[in-house]
Amino acid sequence: MHAWEAIQKSVDYIEDNLTEEIPIDKLAEIANLSPFYFQRLFSRLVKKPVCEYIKLRRLARAVSDLKVKNSRILDAALDYGFSSHASFTRAFKETYGITPDEYRTTDVHLNQFVKPELILNYVMVDENVPLVTEGIVLEVTRRELTAPRTFIGIAKEIPISELLGGTDTSISFATKLWNEFHEVKPKIPHLLADGNEFGALYMGQAREGYCTYIAGAEAEHGSAEDGFAVFELPSAEYLVCGFEAESFEELTNSAVYKAQTFMTHWMEKHKLTTTDFAGEMYYPVKGDCAYMEHWILPVLIK
Structure with a gap:
C-alpha cells in the first residue's frame, strides 16, 4: 500500500465519524502506522495537522446543518464535539470571520476546507481518458x-x-x-x-x-x-x-x-x-x- 492510500483510509474514516470521538491512535491503526509517523505523514499530505483537519471538517458539516437542517446552534455544537455554544462560536468565527448567528441571518456562502482525494495527486491519465x-x-x-x-x-x-x-x-x-x-x-x-x-x-x-x-x-x-x-x-x-x-x-x-x-x-x-x-x-x-x-x-x- 502506498503512503497516500494509508492516509486516505484515515481521511475516509474521519468523514464517516465526524459526530463521534476520533482518537489519534485509532486513525494510526487504520493507516497501519505508529501514531508519531501517522501524524507527520498526515500533515504532509493533507496540509493540516490531524486535529485541525478534524475541526475544519466538523465545522464544514455544521455549516450545512445550520442552513439546510435549520439546527439550533447549541445542537450543532454538541453534535460535532464542541463542549459549549461559546466554544463552537469562537471556533466558527476564527475559521470564517463571522459568528454562527451572523451566518444564519446573512445571505452568504462559506468556503470550506474540502475532504481531499489524495489519488488526484498521484494518479495520471492521458488526454481524453476519464x-x-x-x-x-x-x-x-x-x-x-x-x-x-x-x-x-x-x-x-x-x-x-x-x-x-x-x-x-x-x-x-x-x-x-x-x-x-x-x-x-x-x-x-x-x-x-x-x-x-x-x-x-x-x-x-x-x-x-x-x-x-x-x-x-x-x-x-x-x-x-x-x-x-x-x-x-x-x-x-x-x-x-x-x-x-x-x-x-x-x-x-x-x-x-x-x-x-x-x-x-x-x-x-x-x-x-x-x-x-x-x-x-x-x-x-x-x-x-x-x-x-x-x-x-x-x-x-x-
Whole structure:
C-alpha cells in the first residue's frame, strides 16, 4: 500500500465519524502506522495537522446543518464535539470571520476546507481518458475555439486567496457575485437563450492581493451593454478539464477543488503552465448530473 492510500483510509474514516470521538491512535491503526509517523505523514499530505483537519471538517458539516437542517446552534455544537455554544462560536468565527448567528441571518456562502482525494495527486491519465474518483468524473481534452465568444456580466475584485478553493476558509466573494448576477440576468439584453454561463479570472487592473472575476453569460458576439462588464474568449487552442458531479452544490464546492488539484498535478507532469487567465464554463444541470469545464491557455515550460 502506498503512503497516500494509508492516509486516505484515515481521511475516509474521519468523514464517516465526524459526530463521534476520533482518537489519534485509532486513525494510526487504520493507516497501519505508529501514531508519531501517522501524524507527520498526515500533515504532509493533507496540509493540516490531524486535529485541525478534524475541526475544519466538523465545522464544514455544521455549516450545512445550520442552513439546510435549520439546527439550533447549541445542537450543532454538541453534535460535532464542541463542549459549549461559546466554544463552537469562537471556533466558527476564527475559521470564517463571522459568528454562527451572523451566518444564519446573512445571505452568504462559506468556503470550506474540502475532504481531499489524495489519488488526484498521484494518479495520471492521458488526454481524453476519464478519471473516476469519489463522486466525480474528470477528463482533460484540447479544444480549438475557431471563433471568439462574448460574455456579459458583472466584474469585481476578489481576494487571490479565494483561488485556493478547498483549502481557504472564508466568505465566498465569488458566490456573492454570482448571486448578484442572477438577480440582474433577466434584464441584460443580447444574451443567448441557449448560451453558457461563464466565470473568468484574470488580473486586469486588480489591486495587489486581488484578481478580477467576472460572472456572466454568453451573448451575441461583439455585443455590449452599459453598466455591465464584457469578456471575450478569444480564438485559440485551450486545455479543458471537464468534470461532473452528482449535484450543482457538489460541483461548485468540493468538485471544483478536486479538479484544480488534479489539473495542477497534470500540468506539472506534462511540463505545462498557464497564463493569468482561467475560465469556468457552466452547463445546464441534467437529471442527476451537473457538469462544468475549466478552460485555460496552456504554455509549454522551456
